[in-house]
Amino acid sequence: MSAKRKGQYAGKVKKASQMLFYKRHVKPGVKGWELHKALGNDYPKVLDVLDDYLKPLDMQVKVVFEEEKQPEKPTIEELDKARFFVTLRNVATKDKLMGWRVDDLAGLAIAISYIVSNKGQVARKDVEKLLGEKIPNWKVGLNLDRYVRYGYLMQDDKGQLCLDWRTRAEVDQKKLIELLLSFDTEADASEMVESN
Amino acid sequence: MRVDLQEKKLGKERLERIIEICVAIENHQVDPFALNVDDIISVVRQYFPHWDQPDELKLDAEALHHLASVIKLQSEWVKQRSTSLYTDPFLLEEKIRHTSKQGMIKVFASAWSPLVESELLSLPAITQGLLYWDGLVPLGDRWKNVDVSIVETSSVSKADMVKARVLSDKEFGEELECFWQELKLGVNEKCLDGKIAYWDFVGAESYEETVHRAFLTAFLVTYGYATLEIDRLEETVDIIPFEVARFEPLSVQSVSVPIAVSVEDWQKWKEGKQL
Numbered sequence: 001m002s003a004k005r006k007g008q009y010a011g012k013v014k015k016a017s018q019m020l021f022y023k024r025h026v027k028p029g030v031k032g033w034e035l036h037k038a039l040g041n042d043y044p045k046v047l048d049v050l051d052d053y054l055k056p057l058d059m060q061v062k063v064v065f066e067e068e069k070q071p072e073k074p075t076i077e078e079l080d081k082a083r084f085f086v087t088l089r090n091v092a093t094k095d096k097l098m099g100w101r102v103d104d105l106a107g108l109a110i111a112i113s114y115i116v117s118n119k120g121q122v123a124r125k126d127v128e129k130l131l132g133e134k135i136p137n138w139k140v141g142l143n144l145d146r147y148v149r150y151g152y153l154m155q156d157d158k159g160q161l162c163l164d165w166r167t168r169a170e171v172d173q174k175k176l177i178e179l180l181l182s183f184d185t186e187a188d189a190s191e192m193v194e195s196n
Numbered sequence: 197m198r199v200d201l202q203e204k205k206l207g208k209e210r211l212e213r214i215i216e217i218c219v220a221i222e223n224h225q226v227d228p229f230a231l232n233v234d235d236i237i238s239v240v241r242q243y244f245p246h247w248d249q250p251d252e253l254k255l256d257a258e259a260l261h262h263l264a265s266v267i268k269l270q271s272e273w274v275k276q277r278s279t280s281l282y283t284d285p286f287l288l289e290e291k292i293r294h295t296s297k298q299g300m301i302k303v304f305a306s307a308w309s310p311l312v313e314s315e316l317l318s319l320p321a322i323t324q325g326l327l328y329w330d331g332l333v334p335l336g337d338r339w340k341n342v343d344v345s346i347v348e349t350s351s352v353s354k355a356d357m358v359k360a361r362v363l364s365d366k367e368f369g370e371e372l373e374c375f376w377q378e379l380k381l382g383v384n385e386k387c388l389d390g391k392i393a394y395w396d397f398v399g400a401e402s403y404e405e406t407v408h409r410a411f412l413t414a415f416l417v418t419y420g421y422a423t424l425e426i427d428r429l430e431e432t433v434d435i436i437p438f439e440v441a442r443f444e445p446l447s448v449q450s451v452s453v454p455i456a457v458s459v460e461d462w463q464k465w466k467e468g469k470q471l
Binding site: 021022023028029059060062085086087088089090097098102103105106108109110112113114117118130133134166169170171172173175176177179180181183185 | 284285287288289291292293294295297298299300301302303304306307308309310311312313314315
């Protein structure tokens with residue numbers, strides 16, 4: 001790559017990082033067409049370069065497509081319609097709460113995994129019932145409303161809950177279910193007894 | 197012969213039963229795996245040589261068609277259960293119930309990569325804000341107090357309203373009728389072919405009067421007292437009055453004809469008239 005070309009890319013990477021890091025709309029992230037307009041036709045390449053830069057910082061450029069299923073080789077049109085974000089690669093155990101309260105984050109984890117296991121849709125009252133076993137009832141409704149407001153869940157007019165854009169951007173659903181199923185609940189229970 | 201007929205009857209009944217079960221499965225009333233596809237196919241095969249009438253063959257085809265739908269449902273069920281994301285909701289519910297909050301968070305954190313976003317002011321943004329503030333007119337100037345003086349309420353006569361041009365001295369219908377008569381008279385006096393040029397009828401000494409006449413003319417045409425003849429090549433518009441009002445135009449789909457009555461057009465018409 002020539003020095004001039006490198007310089008051009010450096011400028012585009014800088015611009016892309018500003019667009020992705022700083023909040024521009026109510027919803028976080030940037031639409032593909034916005035990046036296309038600002039960075040040119042080769043914006044997917046620019047984002048790849050930015051992703052390499054972010055790797056040592058434990059961050060990544062994440063793309064959420066319009067369709068729930070991610071295309072194997074997305075076309076430029078599909079990328080233009082997608083939304084791009086910067087997310088953390090791994091959440092270190094010590095930072096795992098990321099400013100959330102334990103109850104709230106556990107509630108979100110339960111709601112998401114329950115919806116995933118029910119083909120992506122479940123009645124709100126069923127989730128409320130499940131959450132109500134471990135979280136005070138007065139808090140269950142408030143928490144669910146908050147998850148909807150943040151963009152993790154979506155509720156239709158029939159009271160059905162499904163996953164929204166933020167879950168698709170932030171949560172590896174397959175990994176979550178696998179980890180939950182393989183989680184050693186007996187060891188967890190004895191750990192809890194010891195800590196108490 | 198009689199045995200063959202009995203065999204046919206029995207075969208038809210069995211096929212009809214098969215179709216009924218398949219429809220129940222398609223309507224999700226019965227588990228798709230409650231039907232043994234191999235058994236059904238052997239039944240269909242067994243009776244197929246007996247069918248020679250079109251309705252019998254149709255029944256056979258219908259049974260096969262419904263059977264194919266059931267096989268499709270079975271395949272979808274298997275596909276859904278075999279995906280890595282499929283988990284028995286009951287199994288997962290149990291797992292969730294027996295996992296502590298800390299355990300749930302531990303699991304969730306491993307599959308969670310939260311968004312990174314910043315909200316930060318930059319120096320140019322602050323400068324832009326300050327410039328905007330400097331240029332912003334104070335609210336007192338923008339929302340000036342309207343001087344409203346208290347006025348005693350009193351009555352006003354119709355004559356005063358007419359004088360103030362709030363009301364017309366004639367009812368609208370009456371005014372329109374007079375205007376129609378004026379149009380008919382004008383056409384009879386000035387024109388032999390039963391029509392008059394739009395501007396020759398609408399045009400008046402003042403522009404305000406011209407607009408008023410154009411307004412009334414529009415109602416004459418809309419209400420079926422007259423019609424317009426438009427020559428797009430010559431760019432002329434004529435008004436043709438009807439001897440008797442025709443109310444059909446209100447009941448059939450009508451076409452709007454926009455005619456501009458601008459000051460320039462009025463001045464041009466007036467100059468042409470003077471020449």
